[in-house]
Amino acid sequence: MPHVAPRKPATDEPASDAAAETRISSLGDDLLLEVFLRLPSLATLVRAALTCRAWRGAVASSPAFRRRFRAVHPPPLLGFFVEAPHDGHSPNVPASPPFVPTCTRDRDLAAAVRGGDCFLTSLHGGLQGSGGGGELSCWDIVDCSGGYVLLVNADEELFTVVNPLTRCNETASFDLCTNPDDSVVQLHPRLVCVDEDRISFLAVLLAHDESRVQARFFSLDTREWSMGPWVKVPEPVRSADHSNWIRDQGSMQANGFLYWVYDDRRHMVSLDTATMEISVFELPQCLLESYVKNVGETKGGATCIVYAEMLNVGVLMHTRDDDGVGGWVQDRAVTMATELERVLPGKFDEHSQMVGVWAVQDGYAYVATSADPFNMNALCWFMSLCLETMKLEKLFRMPNNVFDVHPYIMRWPRLLNS
Amino acid sequence: MEVDKGKGEAEETRKVAEADRDTVTLKSSDGKLFEVSKEAAARLSTVLAGMIAGGSIDDNGTDLKQIGSEALENVVDYCNKHANSIPSAALISSSISFNTAPFKEPEEWERKFVDRLSHDALFDLVEAANFLGMERLLDVTCHKISEMMKGKSPDQIREVFNIKNDYTKEELEEIRQELAWAFYDD
Known part of the structure; x- marks a missing residue:
């Protein structure tokens, strides 16, 4: 590595090395943290804090600083794991979900993407033994939460949780909950970060029979499955060819609640991950026509549903009345036609549609628009939509037929906790 | 009083x-x-x-x-x-905006x-x-x-401010394992 000389402004007094070292450390923790607060992102803070023990100690020992830093810097979005269809689950096709990094000029965020393991190579290294004879395994992404990724190996019915930013082999794997009753359908688990300080996770899945639902959760600490009570829920409108009346798609999560939508789009199941209590909401009429929707958080941390229909995007806000009964209220519905013309001039016509609301996080919805929505092999544009300004920003192109897109957000690392 | x-x-x-x-x-x-x-x-x-x-x-x-x-x-x-x-227009109008x-x-x-x-x-x-x-x-x-x-690795920051790397070998190993990306240097 070339030696990078400290940038010294022209000055008459040559500062001696010893003096220079004591100078910045003489600032004291409070002023050092004032400097750190002005760093552009969490990625820069992590690198700066690791410089020496004192700096790391200053950050780790101040929960107040952590709160202030978070209030100023939203956790950085590093990119997206894309869940695309691929041929042949059997025999094992070596595969990891593709990762699309966000374009950034921030060298520290770029370092996180380049220096991390976003291709999840650790999965293949760690499982060669169990896959048999060094055969590589095929992993699909299921969910992303708290800086960790939940993946499934469909052949072995094995789940695993990995942190793409670490190089250590801390992969935690588990088997799906045993399900002796054939009439019970288990949906895919979702990943819930229950304690960011201790980095503790639950995998939560919803099981259902003809008329009831049940929460099943696996603690990655105790490594045991637990089951909640069966809950009778409003009768769905069933389609003839489907026994699954709850959609097993997306990873709708906001403010400690998980959400699942009925296939008939009339109701939504919500699960409070703190109490494991299940409730069911009736969805407003405006969602009946909308295939694509997602639940997440606004900038201010409020829970909202973002849905799309043709070229319109609508936002519903979650409310609670005086009795604590929750409901959804339409906040706005806006046509994206002008915005699309601005970001993709001349590319859209009367056939164009919004084809996906893949995620809602930290005040942004991640949506897709296609000029050829019914051709599965055609490409759509993946974009971010700022929920404050309703402005679009195009990110990348992908086929219409992707199953899901999971934003990957860097979280406060364990080593910067006390 | x-x-x-x-x-x-x-x-x-x-x-x-x-x-x-x-x-x-x-x-x-x-x-x-x-x-x-x-x-x-x-x-x-x-x-x-x-x-x-x-x-x-x-x-x-x-x-x-x-x-x-x-x-x-x-x-x-x-x-x-x-x-x-004279305060510039930019300074006056730079109210707390969305992502800054x-x-x-x-x-x-x-x-x-x-x-x-x-x-x-x-x-x-x-x-x-x-x-x-x-x-x-x-x-x-x-x-x-x-x-x-x-935009600097911890090593480069140490050089800029002339700070001593005072981690023990074990600590450094733990950090490099868990946050390898932070040391990425291009």
């Missing part, structure tokens, strides 16, 4: 009348005197504003024992430059002002700004130091 308060106000009026000057004189720890616009000092420093309002300004030089002459010269220089600069830090970007002249400082002078100025309650100057100086840390 009523009487005391009345007396205090009268005293203040008298002192203000007595020291009816446009400038205040500040004295550094090493005894050097600096004059600064009273208006700018009161506007930019909560501590000096309090002293001016409280009448504890000494015409022969108000003692600031914690601040050396080089740092105090920079403080005074900053106050005078600030008094002369709630710190105002330094203005061009403020950038130039801190760019010419040596590391030591910069750190001294941070301490002086903090001591005098000069929020804006603290903001500008801390911002400058934070810029020196941007």
Whole structure:
């Protein structure tokens, strides 16, 4: 590595090395943290804090600083794991979900993407033994939460949780909950970060029979499955060819609640991950026509549903009345036609549609628009939509037929906790 | 209480009348005197504003024992430059916007002002700004130091500030395992 000389402004007094070292450390923790607060992102803070023990100690020992830093810097979005269809689950096709990094000029965020393991190579290294004879395994992404990724190996019915930013082999794997009753359908688990300080996770899945639902959760600490009570829920409108009346798609999560939508789009199941209590909401009429929707958080941390229909995007806000009964209220519905013309001039016509609301996080919805929505092999544009300004920003192109897109957000690392 | 308060106000009026000057004189720890616009000092420093309002300004030089002459010269220089600069439209309109830090970007002249400082002078100025309650100057100086840390690996930051790597071998190994990306160096 070339030696990078400290940038010294022209000055008459040559500062001696010893003096220079004591100078910045003489600032004291409070002023050092004032400097750190002005760093552009969490990625820069992590690198700066690791410089020496004192700096790391200053950050780790101040929960107040952590709160202030978070209030100023939203956790950085590093990119997206894309869940695309691929041929042949059997025999094992070596595969990891593709990762699309966000374009950034921030060298520290770029370092996180380049220096991390976003291709999840650790999965293949760690499982060669169990896959048999060094055969590589095929992993699909299921969910992303708290800086960790939940993946499934469909052949072995094995789940695993990995942190793409670490190089250590801390992969935690588990088997799906045993399900002796054939009439019970288990949906895919979702990943819930229950304690960011201790980095503790639950995998939560919803099981259902003809008329009831049940929460099943696996603690990655105790490594045991637990089951909640069966809950009778409003009768769905069933389609003839489907026994699954709850959609097993997306990873709708906001403010400690998980959400699942009925296939008939009339109701939504919500699960409070703190109490494991299940409730069911009736969805407003405006969602009946909308295939694509997602639940997440606004900038201010409020829970909202973002849905799309043709070229319109609508936002519903979650409310609670005086009795604590929750409901959804339409906040706005806006046509994206002008915005699309601005970001993709001349590319859209009367056939164009919004084809996906893949995620809602930290005040942004991640949506897709296609000029050829019914051709599965055609490409759509993946974009971010700022929920404050309703402005679009195009990110990348992908086929219409992707199953899901999971934003990957860097979280406060364990080593910067006390 | 009523009487005391009345007396205090009268005293203040008298002192203000007595020291009816446009400038205040500040004295550094090493005894050097600096004059600064009273208006700018009161506007930019909560501590000096309090002293001016409280009448504890000494015409022969108000003692600031914690601040050396080089740092105090920079403080005074900053106050005078600030008094002369017209706030730009950008500075006024840069309200807390969506995805940006709630710190105002330094203005061009403020950038130039801190760019010419040596590391030591910069750190001294941070301490002086903090001591005098000069929020804006603290903001500008801390911002400058934070810029020196941007886009660098821990090794490179150590070199910039000449900091010793005092982790044990075991600690370093743990950090490199868990946060390998942070050491990525292109």
